[in-house]
Amino acid sequence: MNKEKEIGEIFKEGLDGYRKEPPANLWNDIQNDPTLLKYNRRRKMARTAKWAVVATVAAVAIAVVALLPSIPKEQEKTTPLPVQNPSSTIVASENENVSNTVPAQISTPEQPSETTDRVAHSNQPSPVTFKQEPRINHQEMNTAAAVESIQETKIESPSLAQSLHAVTHPETAPMTSETKPSKPSTPIVSAPVFQLKTREGKPIEFSHDTSVCRGSRLTLFVKNAMDVRWNIGLTGESITVFPDAPMFVEATVTTFDKVDTTIYIHVGIFECGLWIPTAFTPNGDGLNDEFIIHAPADITNYECTIFDRGRGMLFRTNNIKQGWDGNFNGNPLPFGAYFYIITYRDALGEKHVEKGQITLVR
Amino acid sequence: MISDSELIRKCKQGDSKSQSLLYEKYAPMLMGICMRYAHDEEDACDILHDAFVKIFTNISKVDENGSYEAWMKTITVNTAINAYHYKNKTKGAVAVDEVQERVEDLRIKQNDFLSQEILLRFINELPDGYRTVFNLFEIDGYSHLEISKMIGSSYSTVRSQLFKAKRALKKKIEEYLGTELKQRGYGENKETEEDNE
Secondary structure: OOOEEEHHHHHHHHHOOOOOOOOOOHHHHHHOOHHHHHHHHHHHHHHHHHHHHHHHHHHHHHHHHHHOOOOOHHHHHHOOHHHHOOHHHHHHHOHHHHHHHHHHHHOOOOOOHHHHHHHHHOOOOOHHHHHOOOOOOOOOOOHHHHHHHHHHHHHOHHHHHHHHHHHHOHHHHHHHHHHHHHOOOOHHHHHHHHOOOOOOOOOOEEOOOEEEEOOOOEEEEEEOOOEEEEOOOOEOOEEEEOOOOOEEEEEEEEOOOOOEEEEEEEEEEEOOOOEOOOEEOOOOOOOOOOEOOEOOOOOEEEEEEEEEOOOEEEEEEOOOOOOEOOEEOOEEOOOEEEEEEEEEEOOOOOEEEEEEEEEEOO | OOOHHHHHHHHHOOOHHHHHHHHHHHHHHHHHHHHHHOOOHHHHHHHHHHHHHHHHHOHHHOOOOOOHHHHHHHHHHHHHHHHHHHHHOOOOOOOOOOOOOOHHHHEEEOOOOOOHHHHHHHHHHOOHHHHHHHHHHHHOOOOHHHHHHHHOOOHHHHHHHHHHHHHHHHHHHHHHHHHHHHHOOOOHHHHHHHHHO
């Protein structure tokens, strides 16, 4: 089975999916890369801060229940008033409470957002939830970081009250997030709101799948998004592409909800154009001995005519595979410029006329 | 066995244990890509190192529903291109000479003697520019246009580099089959025997 194969094909078959074990010490290097270390530290800090927010929110909620014992629990769920009013004062007064609960929280780095979700969705977070699994402090969780994050949350008390509102009253939450873009909010606090997944602004509109002729240009757009990043390295609402092969254009879109999503637009290719050489050398060396057009298979009504200034028509064919060898009536023509007119209909049935000059080189 | 999405979720939190698991799982595949783009193994290791740092620090941007594998491959390829740019930033633009592309010139007989190691060696021996373009187009399936944008050269340069890369590879294969194999005793007869099977 020794079939002829194209070079690219051989390598594609041989090396696509090629795997190799990297040297053993490489992971060590990567792990200790300063950029990565810095990034990991920052992520952990952010998570600590998030925990602090959750803990503070819970503490405030407990305080609300404690300070307003006369209001039955069912009423508390439906009326936002008792929550909004005391929030700022309570945050201040409950600081002791916060500093008691937070170190227990941050010492459980293996417990990610499930607990956060649970807290966010339960209307009455109980103190039991927060004190579970007290573990030995993780190495990198120093107390300074914890104190810093608590301070951070204290400053944010207005938006904290807002997120508390969202936590305790999920049914009123869309209203809360609608007012959100007007105020600068920290990423820490916006996280629970993000989980509510409300739609902001107009629906996103984007280009449909399209097919164009090879070599033509095409404008693609994504509208009503906050940020659009195209996989071909551009950003912005609309881009112009010059498709050469069928492809998926990928746009990573950030909506006004701050949700990232990816849009795929397929661009198909019609073979409409011709590839016409500009010169040929009929010297019998096997290279470019004929003036021959490279055309897609799906064109019709093809006709190629070649002229000369003095003699008029020299050559004519309706066969796309037939090239011109540079002869006229069996005699080789001299070096010089000749002219062609090619007419055809493309895959879409559109008529095209190509005129140009060809140089015969001897 | 931990699932990919679970792993990615933990990596997003900067968890170094999950990062190490992700590395263990995908490093051989990505190393394979680096080996194709690099001149030698040392260069490949450098590319893989940078690629993984990029993967871990940008993992929060990965689409939850998309293919993580494809995303990591793309990052690795882009890192390889950056390395190529870095290496070649001192060199000027490559002169373009028109090459007549003739597909039929670039065909050879499929041959079982071409192992992965040999093919890889041929690719590694190519000049940097040829190797990059050949990998991008033929193996990783990028279009001419995408490649010209990625490596910042014109469409015709890409095409001509690709053609030259293939021509060089064909020559290497032919030389290899012509000389080395005969020296090892694989003659014409053996090949025809295999034909009959």
